Amino acid sequence: MISYINIHTHKPEYQNIELIDLATGIIWDLRWTYSFGLHPWNIETSDIDSDLDKIEKLIEEKKIVAIGEAGIDRVIQTNIDLQKQVFMEQVSISEQFKIPIIIHCVKAWADLSEIRKQTKAKTPWIYHGFTGNLHTAQQIRLDGNYLSFGKALLLNPKVQDVFASFPIEKIFLETDDSDEKIETIYEKASELRGISLVELKESIYSNYITLFGKSHIIIDS
Numbered sequence: 001m002i003s004y005i006n007i008h009t010h011k012p013e014y015q016n017i018e019l020i021d022l023a024t025g026i027i028w029d030l031r032w033t034y035s036f037g038l039h040p041w042n043i044e045t046s047d048i049d050s051d052l053d054k055i056e057k058l059i060e061e062k063k064i065v066a067i068g069e070a071g072i073d074r075v076i077q078t079n080i081d082l083q084k085q086v087f088m089e090q091v092s093i094s095e096q097f098k099i100p101i102i103i104h105c106v107k108a109w110a111d112l113s114e115i116r117k118q119t120k121a122k123t124p125w126i127y128h129g130f131t132g133n134l135h136t137a138q139q140i141r142l143d144g145n146y147l148s149f150g151k152a153l154l155l156n157p158k159v160q161d162v163f164a165s166f167p168i169e170k171i172f173l174e175t176d177d178s179d180e181k182i183e184t185i186y187e188k189a190s191e192l193r194g195i196s197l198v199e200l201k202e203s204i205y206s207n208y209i210t211l212f213g214k215s216h217i218i219i220d221s
């Protein structure tokens, strides 16, 4: 049976296929897949150079399959130029190693799209926890990127509409830091798309393979 894919979580359940954020408190283990990045919220308290080195080292050691979360947040106080600079450093690592980025974006769609063009980045980005409008979603698709939907899919009609009309080959689902089960998000998602749960799982699994190959263990579930 095809596994559920949880493309971004801070609360791993260690079942299905989960892309676990290797943030503080999460211990790396050979059996699971991880991302690591310099989150905009952590820029001011981080040793930036050492975190960027750590990302490269983790990639070289094959301990992560994605960079992230990384991105831009226009609601926090951290200097926007510094945020852009730190993000662009991570874009450059992403391009060098052809490793996707899990994007944290708050009121910064235009900034990120501009950086994608400016850097001529080709490796896909996954905008996680998407809650934007259809216009933004279309822009992200035109940039060649993916959207991941989380618990907002359960309650927010605007997000549900975007989800229902977005190309399925560019979609992922996630739990992020919520206590929702990935199975609950998939159930709602299949209802919104009007397709069976099996079809949905197959589509998202195939999206995962396109981006990450078989860099995970197969779990019978």
Ligand SMILES: [Zn+2]
Pocket (backbone or CB within 6 Å): 008, 010, 021, 069, 176, 177
């Ligand atoms: Zn997160």
